[in-house]
Amino acid sequence: MAKAGEIRVIALGLIRDGDRFANAKGDRIFVSEGYDPVKQETFYRALGGGVEFGETSHAALKREFQEEIQAELKNIKYLGCIESLFTFNGKQGHEIIQLYQCDFVDSKFYELESLIFSESQHHKHKALWIDISRFESGELRLVPEVFFEYL
Template identity: 90%
Template sequence: MGKAGEIRVIALGLIRDGERIFVSEGYDPVKQETFYRALGGGVDFGETSHAALKREFQEEIQAELTNIKYLGCIESLFTFNGKQGHEIVQLYQCDFVDSKFYQLESLIFSESQHHKHKALWMDISRFKSGELRLVPEVFFEYL
């Protein structure tokens, strides 16, 4: 989350393996709702979104990416933890270099000292059926 009243630019990686995608699990304490989104993170000043994507995957789960292809831009307006958020999402399709990531059930990574996140493979059908929530919703257009 950026500062209040700030538009944040983030780069997310859509990693697909057949009928499943690799996502991180989030939780909104105010809505008491679990949601999922692709991995990635903020683009730093002076950094391209392509470079940010690679750096974020390296930092968060020590993963190298390959076959990185730009998919498009999503403008995301949302409320998280009771606060209004505004993100410009640069979305990329990519693959893991190391095949071990395709064998994983799940992994725990930390975005900061206080936040532990779980990343895991989820069947796309579970999002399409509405059983699980994928954010931003526009993501479906790319699946």
């Protein structure tokens, strides 16, 4: 999380699964689950994280997936830049998102229902596959909403 009043640059990876396997259950994306205690609301976002000084967003994307879920990425393709203004836990946030489409190198990630990963000692997160239709119907919330333009 950025300090108050700072803009955070992040790299996120949009990973889809659908037509990859004949037995796939619909068109899914791999997302991390978040919860806002102030709004008492669960939301979902593509995985990734902060770009460090002197690091490209492409390199940050690969590093974040390696650090968080020990996954290597392939077929990494730049999709675009999104500016996101939001409120989380009662605080204003501002992110510049470098969005990439990518695939997992190891096919085992496509067979998982979900996995738990740690961003730090105190923050555990769940990553899981969710059918895109559940976001489109409004049943679940995908953030930022402009992600729909890239699905």
